[in-house]
Amino acid sequence: MNLRFFGVKLFRAVVTLLLVVTFAFVILRLSGDPVEILLGDDVDQATLQHYRELYGLDRPLPEQYLRYFGGIARGDLGFSLTDERAVTTVIAEAVPATLLLGFTALLISLAVGVPLGIIAALNRNKIVDRFVMTFAVFGFSIPNFFLGILLILLFSLWLRWLPSSGMGTIWHLIMPAVTLGLSSAGSLARFTRSSMLDVLNRSYVRTAAAKGVPRLRRIAWHALPNAAIPLVTVLGFRLGDLIAGAIVTETVFAWPGVGRLLVSAVSARDLAVVQGVLLMTAVTMITANLLVDLIYGWIDPRIRTAGNSPGGDHA
Amino acid sequence: MPESQANIHAAPGATTRFLRRYPPLVLAAAGFVLFTLLVALAADWIAPYHYTTQDLANRLKAPAFLGGPEQYWLGTDELGRDLLSRLIYATRFSVVIAIAGTTIGAVVGTLLGFIAAHFRGWIEESVMMLVDAQASLPFILLALAVLAFFGNSLVLFILILGINGWETYARLARGMVISANTQGYAVAVRALGATPFTIYRRHILPNIASILIVQYTLNFPATILLETSMSFLGLGIQPPLTSLGQMLGAGRAHLLSAWWISILPGMMIFLTTLSISILGDWLRDRFDPTLRNR
Numbered sequence: 001m002n003l004r005f006f007g008v009k010l011f012r013a014v015v016t017l018l019l020v021v022t023f024a025f026v027i028l029r030l031s032g033d034p035v036e037i038l039l040g041d042d043v044d045q046a047t048l049q050h051y052r053e054l055y056g057l058d059r060p061l062p063e064q065y066l067r068y069f070g071g072i073a074r075g076d077l078g079f080s081l082t083d084e085r086a087v088t089t090v091i092a093e094a095v096p097a098t099l100l101l102g103f104t105a106l107l108i109s110l111a112v113g114v115p116l117g118i119i120a121a122l123n124r125n126k127i128v129d130r131f132v133m134t135f136a137v138f139g140f141s142i143p144n145f146f147l148g149i150l151l152i153l154l155f156s157l158w159l160r161w162l163p164s165s166g167m168g169t170i171w172h173l174i175m176p177a178v179t180l181g182l183s184s185a186g187s188l189a190r191f192t193r194s195s196m197l198d199v200l201n202r203s204y205v206r207t208a209a210a211k212g213v214p215r216l217r218r219i220a221w222h223a224l225p226n227a228a229i230p231l232v233t234v235l236g237f238r239l240g241d242l243i244a245g246a247i248v249t250e251t252v253f254a255w256p257g258v259g260r261l262l263v264s265a266v267s268a269r270d271l272a273v274v275q276g277v278l279l280m281t282a283v284t285m286i287t288a289n290l291l292v293d294l295i296y297g298w299i300d301p302r303i304r305t306a307g308n309s310p311g312g313d314h315a
Numbered sequence: 316m317p318e319s320q321a322n323i324h325a326a327p328g329a330t331t332r333f334l335r336r337y338p339p340l341v342l343a344a345a346g347f348v349l350f351t352l353l354v355a356l357a358a359d360w361i362a363p364y365h366y367t368t369q370d371l372a373n374r375l376k377a378p379a380f381l382g383g384p385e386q387y388w389l390g391t392d393e394l395g396r397d398l399l400s401r402l403i404y405a406t407r408f409s410v411v412i413a414i415a416g417t418t419i420g421a422v423v424g425t426l427l428g429f430i431a432a433h434f435r436g437w438i439e440e441s442v443m444m445l446v447d448a449q450a451s452l453p454f455i456l457l458a459l460a461v462l463a464f465f466g467n468s469l470v471l472f473i474l475i476l477g478i479n480g481w482e483t484y485a486r487l488a489r490g491m492v493i494s495a496n497t498q499g500y501a502v503a504v505r506a507l508g509a510t511p512f513t514i515y516r517r518h519i520l521p522n523i524a525s526i527l528i529v530q531y532t533l534n535f536p537a538t539i540l541l542e543t544s545m546s547f548l549g550l551g552i553q554p555p556l557t558s559l560g561q562m563l564g565a566g567r568a569h570l571l572s573a574w575w576i577s578i579l580p581g582m583m584i585f586l587t588t589l590s591i592s593i594l595g596d597w598l599r600d601r602f603d604p605t606l607r608n609r
Binding site for chain 1: 444
């Protein structure tokens, strides 16, 4: 692995993280006095002052900023304003539920999206292709919350087959995972299709056809590995979609994950928890994208020698 | 394009040519988009009631076609407000907000892309770093944080929707301007003594406009989905104003007794985003020469 390539990527990742931390801090601190918001107007000044000191909100902003940074470096994200426990504990409790939901949904979207995309590309402009692409556009266009509500209406309220909210059994997992998985399956199918088409049109695949390589071997050996390259990048972005989708999906199905935690923290104006979730998501996604870049450089030697990022950032 | 011509065996008739050029699905999508725009524009004239008019004697009534009272075609909500009128106004709010948001993003992004491509160096690096930072986090997270803590003003909400998606235009514009700068026509015009601004405005922008317009069409459904999602969560458009997402979210409480309150705006969101996505795909296929040559 080219060290310079890795260095540039790492530097960008760290800068991005710094930007996110600063953004979170500035936005959330600019917005007013969280203690007053939390406790309301009917509390005397002494109590307000006590809580401000407790949370370090009476210090000057630069000091709060530095303390915040120091805290993050030590893995301390402060305390939740609503239930007084450490933010890391509150988030850690919610993470397994989100991971379970996210992985199941990712598997569903991969299992549905990639094969459909390949089938569509191989049958370009035929009826199968039209059908798959219509499904993809449907999946992309239907909002998570609407799909979720349709499923609840059908399977919980009318047929009474599946529980509409909460977590516990495998039955609870089905509807949220399908809701979340299908929405990204559509766009994944589209990317797989266009990536496959792009490769199938390349001269090396035509050359292989000309010299008599069988169709199946041409697809599996010449086309698929090259088509997988942009897919890896897209998967990095899909992670973001999954997280965004989880915020809504978890709220619809009352799934006790990070997404629902965020929504309730935002409603309760629990600054510390919101910041914690923001940072945790940022770290997860930046790490994932860094990994994607590395895998990208590994499977496509042109990238790592040029020191460029995927997606043509610095083409 | 000898390849594509080789595939044509016989000259098709006029109808076939028209349908090949404008598939029925695309025509239907364009029709629905037009319909939605007309509804949004004419809301004041076509809505039978104002969207806040309450009729507490007629709460949670079913639509007329499901046996509800005649005067409320699509039934009423928990405050006895006419759902048809609310749907019409919600469509107006959602469409107007989405147009405003998408346009802000397109203008800001394109401008930054041009700036990055023109100045290169550290300015370009900073723009691309912002692009990376934005792409590194699901935008709804940032949007939720900003909105909840600054309170819910309509202007702020629209600005936030505008920030969503700017990075795609910036990336596209930057890449295309850099490559256009080295192409024959730009070099020739520059040699004739044109200023960079003239080249960008009169020569490069028209050349890349089609791709930016396609991106606008592709970005539009995403803006609608973001707006409706946030309003659905109760953190976007606030009552007494309404939007399709807000209606849907408020109707959730009555899903068992009055499912139509949620399903009607849901269908409206779905059909709108679906139609625009279909149009966007079609536009992209027509404008993208690499796809056309296949």
